[in-house]
Amino acid sequence: MFNIIQKTIKTGIVTARYPDEAAKISENFRGRPAFDFEKWKDARPAAEVCPTGAISLRDKSDSRRVTVDYGLCVFCGLCADASSDQAVQITREFELATMDRHKLVLTAEYALNADGTHQQLREVQFQSGHTDTDVETLGRKARENIHKLLRRSLAIREVDAGSCNGCELEIVALNNPIHDIERFGIQFVASPRHADMLLVTGPVSRNMELALLKTYRAMADPKVVVAVGACGISGGIFGANYASLGGVDKVLPVDVYVPGCPPRPQALLHGILLAVGCLAQRLDSDTAVNQKA
Amino acid sequence: MTQPAFPLFEALRQKFGAQIQSLTADREDETYLTLNDPDIRPITNYLRGEFGARLVMVFAEDRRASEGVFFNYYVFDQKGSSRYLLVRTPIRPDDPSFPSLSAELPAVNWQEREIQDWFGLKAVEHPNPRRVALHDNWPDVHPLRKDFPLETVLPPFEGERHIYRPALGEGVFQVPVGPVHAGIIEPGHFNFAVAGEPILYLQLRMFYTHKGTEKLFEKLPIPKAVFLAESISGDSSFSHGTAFCQAIERAAQMEIPLRALVMRTILLELERLCNHVADIGAIATDVGFVIANAHASRLKEMLVMLNEQLTGSRLLRGMICVGGVRRGWNAVQRDTLCSTIDSFAREFQDLIGMIDSSESTRDRLEQTGVLKHEKARDLGIVGVAGRASGIDLDTRRDHPYAAYSRYSLRVPVYEAGDVWHRMQVRIEEVRDSISIIRKAVDESLKGEFCAPARAIPSDRCALGAVEGWRGEIIHWIRTGTDNHLERCKIKDPSLNNWPALVEAVQGNIIADFPVINKSFNLSYSGTDR
Ligand code: SF4
Numbered sequence: 001m002f003n004i005i006q007k008t009i010k011t012g013i014v015t016a017r018y019p020d021e022a023a024k025i026s027e028n029f030r031g032r033p034a035f036d037f038e039k040w041k042d043a044r045p046a047a048e049v050c051p052t053g054a055i056s057l058r059d060k061s062d063s064r065r066v067t068v069d070y071g072l073c074v075f076c077g078l079c080a081d082a083s084s085d086q087a088v089q090i091t092r093e094f095e096l097a098t099m100d101r102h103k104l105v106l107t108a109e110y111a112l113n114a115d116g117t118h119q120q121l122r123e124v125q126f127q128s129g130h131t132d133t134d135v136e137t138l139g140r141k142a143r144e145n146i147h148k149l150l151r152r153s154l155a156i157r158e159v160d161a162g163s164c165n166g167c168e169l170e171i172v173a174l175n176n177p178i179h180d181i182e183r184f185g186i187q188f189v190a191s192p193r194h195a196d197m198l199l200v201t202g203p204v205s206r207n208m209e210l211a212l213l214k215t216y217r218a219m220a221d222p223k224v225v226v227a228v229g230a231c232g233i234s235g236g237i238f239g240a241n242y243a244s245l246g247g248v249d250k251v252l253p254v255d256v257y258v259p260g261c262p263p264r265p266q267a268l269l270h271g272i273l274l275a276v277g278c279l280a281q282r283l284d285s286d287t288a289v290n291q292k293a
Numbered sequence: 294m295t296q297p298a299f300p301l302f303e304a305l306r307q308k309f310g311a312q313i314q315s316l317t318a319d320r321e322d323e324t325y326l327t328l329n330d331p332d333i334r335p336i337t338n339y340l341r342g343e344f345g346a347r348l349v350m351v352f353a354e355d356r357r358a359s360e361g362v363f364f365n366y367y368v369f370d371q372k373g374s375s376r377y378l379l380v381r382t383p384i385r386p387d388d389p390s391f392p393s394l395s396a397e398l399p400a401v402n403w404q405e406r407e408i409q410d411w412f413g414l415k416a417v418e419h420p421n422p423r424r425v426a427l428h429d430n431w432p433d434v435h436p437l438r439k440d441f442p443l444e445t446v447l448p449p450f451e452g453e454r455h456i457y458r459p460a461l462g463e464g465v466f467q468v469p470v471g472p473v474h475a476g477i478i479e480p481g482h483f484n485f486a487v488a489g490e491p492i493l494y495l496q497l498r499m500f501y502t503h504k505g506t507e508k509l510f511e512k513l514p515i516p517k518a519v520f521l522a523e524s525i526s527g528d529s530s531f532s533h534g535t536a537f538c539q540a541i542e543r544a545a546q547m548e549i550p551l552r553a554l555v556m557r558t559i560l561l562e563l564e565r566l567c568n569h570v571a572d573i574g575a576i577a578t579d580v581g582f583v584i585a586n587a588h589a590s591r592l593k594e595m596l597v598m599l600n601e602q603l604t605g606s607r608l609l610r611g612m613i614c615v616g617g618v619r620r621g622w623n624a625v626q627r628d629t630l631c632s633t634i635d636s637f638a639r640e641f642q643d644l645i646g647m648i649d650s651s652e653s654t655r656d657r658l659e660q661t662g663v664l665k666h667e668k669a670r671d672l673g674i675v676g677v678a679g680r681a682s683g684i685d686l687d688t689r690r691d692h693p694y695a696a697y698s699r700y701s702l703r704v705p706v707y708e709a710g711d712v713w714h715r716m717q718v719r720i721e722e723v724r725d726s727i728s729i730i731r732k733a734v735d736e737s738l739k740g741e742f743c744a745p746a747r748a749i750p751s752d753r754c755a756l757g758a759v760e761g762w763r764g765e766i767i768h769w770i771r772t773g774t775d776n777h778l779e780r781c782k783i784k785d786p787s788l789n790n791w792p793a794l795v796e797a798v799q800g801n802i803i804a805d806f807p808v809i810n811k812s813f814n815l816s817y818s819g820t821d822r
Contacts, residue, residue: 030611051513074520160473160480165479173593178591202502203504208472238506241443242436242441242508
């Protein structure tokens with residue numbers, strides 16, 4: 001007993017203060033690949049090596065459309081290695097969660113040279129900003145919302161719909177003393193009936209489709225759904241096949257998408273806080289409707 | 294191709310000459326024995342009886358297009374020899390069946406049924422021939438046949454997924470659990486038959502996370518397939534990635550630079566450390582020792598942060614590649630590795646001291662979830678669970694790979710087979726991993742970290758074996774043209790070990806199920822693929 005108390009005192013407080021403070025992550029962490037479309041002279045090598053087809057090309061005789069989908073990206077860094085012109089750089093950005101699937105997609109149109117390299121950038125399309133608020137504000141608002149609207153506690157039900165278990169490892173890490181998600185009043189619960197939020201991982205295997213639907217239906221309204229990881233967003237490396245449906249939104253309406261393979265705990269937290277915002281809006285509008293009635 | 298000279302093969306040739314079509318070895322430690330007919334039984338009995346050989350795994354391959362038949366492969370290994378013997382038996386499409394070994398060798402029960410489901414080859418006289426890999430509500434399809442397209446869209450499923458044996462007897466009732474469990478874990482269905490508190494028997498329904506992985510391997514170019522290998526079982530990303538790359542490298546007869554081998558060794562041991570310390574904490578939690586888990590999960594976090602520093606990924610992803618590793622590391626990274634391992638080693642001692650000082654923890658774990666040695670042997674249990682029940686196997690020692698032959702290895706083996714000893718195996722292995730890493734670190738800085746890229750020759754078969762933290766991981770591949778694979782067979786140790794859980798829970802109270810389950814900590818995704 002005594003040694004346990006001693007160890008506890010010696011260890012002290014270890015919990016990180018993200019998002020109030022910046023996340024402590026290694027300088028070698030591979031986050032979002034950033035594309036300098038102006039500078040990019042040839043997208044083919046990157047598209048060729050990309051393991052999940054997150055970078056895809058559509059060539060016409062003298063033009064090329066490049067699509068980058070962060071919803072498919074597994075953050076392997078091969079695209080940066082393959083692009084000799086340094087137009088693709090791996091950054092340490094991880095706060096990529098978004099409520100709009102389209103915000104994860106960038107496209108660029110190029111005029112081509114005869115040898116297939118890019119002659120000129122014609123157009124870049126993306127929906128700016130992955131989130132509309134900075135993460136600190138997001139954290140503050142989420143705390144307020146949980147405090148006021150949710151009576152200090154938000155309950156999450158997690159469902160593995162066919163993941164490799166990588167996402168689960170990081171979700172479990174949210175409960176360790178470092179990330180300690182309970183400091184927000186957020187807890188993972190066993191029963192969907194107690195849950196406000198459904199956190200789903202995996203490409204949705206055919207064999208988990210029904211269990212996922214049943215869990216969702218067992219939850220009371222209002223509720224939000226978060227699709228976790230490349231697999232949850234798009235099927236990831238598994239895609240859609242005879243045994244896999246290719247993403248959570250093939251089965252359920254998804255409110256927040258959290259890229260990563262797997263998303264690191266802070267990225268998950270960012271996505272969850274974003275989803276708290278969705279839930280608060282839904283609660284607000286429900287209350288408004290009730291008051292009118 | 295050489296004709297291997299080895300007493301075992303001589304004996305086989307003399308005894309089974311008429312049944313043997315060919316005996317070939319591309320590599321010294323991997324021999325293929327092709328038979329004229331599907332009857333594997335006499336050879337299996339002989340190898341097991343006379344040579345104490347172990348049947349490592351069984352799988353099939355659709356070779357109708359090129360050789361006009363299916364093949365079954367039976368992989369054997371023999372104590373004290375680093376060779377694998379693969380016996381290949383042809384199965385004619387007009388008689389798609391093979392004699393089952395499961396009645397005598399329960400270890401291959403699921404594997405034979407997988408062949409039935411995936412290839413439509415019947416295991417004749419299988420004691421329980423029901424579906425295992427495909428649920429009962431699937432249509433009659435055989436996804437690993439070459440004429441079944443990966444992208445096939447199957448119609449909505451109807452009917453029962455699985456019929457459980459009824460629990461009979463006065464006061465006996467059934468407790469169904471899953472597939473969605475209470476905690477943050479993978480899905481599977483457990484059906485307990487209980488009489489009061491004690492569990493009479495447990496029935497499992499797995500393969501909820503089946504996602505076509507083996508079939509998908511046949512569609513991806515090899516460098517991309519490495520990422521699929523990393524996604525077979527998240528907590529064993531690096532081990533599965535390594536087993537896969539080793540198989541490819543063996544097929545291509547590549548020389549891997551020493552530095553790469555050493556770095557792989559270090560990363561494999563880091564994966565072991567992460568999972569072992571997390572499991573030790575989780576076992577403690579399940580008997581109410583939550584503080585121990587708080588420390589254990591803090592230690593794990595320390596290691597995954599180190600993983601990220603060394604590889605860019607907390608799960609060690611995107612580091613392994615065919616030929617070596619993708620990046621070297623520098624002196625700063627090496628220093629972080631050394632200092633983190635030092636503090637980890639110190640704190641791990643504290644953690645174990647804490648657990649050892651708790652009599653009640655030991656009380657709860659000793660003689661809980663016992664897996665007897667004989668059962669473990671018959672069921673073909675491997676890895677941590679095997680070693681805790683007297684099964685002295687460790688791929689690192691028995692079939693050395695990476696740089697393991699350079700370091701002395703202690704393989705902890707116990708007889709008791711209870712939760713406490715499965716934890717003890719982990720504790721000792723953590724200590725040993727620390728010492729391996731410390732010895733290896735100096736060789737991890739200099740030299741090439743990857744062999745020059747080269748074309749992978751087609752139609753080569755090879756096996757890659759790794760002792761993942763859970764146990765023996767095997768990948769078997771046949772290369773195809775154009776940098777693709779014809780076949781990739783994956784065996785995760787979980788596939789062997791689920792029956793151990795069934796065995797170990799019998800007679801225990803249902804409240805102890807979580808801790809028994811945790812002490813095995815098997816991978817659903819690795820099983821289901
Ligand atoms: S980092 Fe993402 S976009 Fe780049 S190659 Fe890897 S998966 Fe594709």
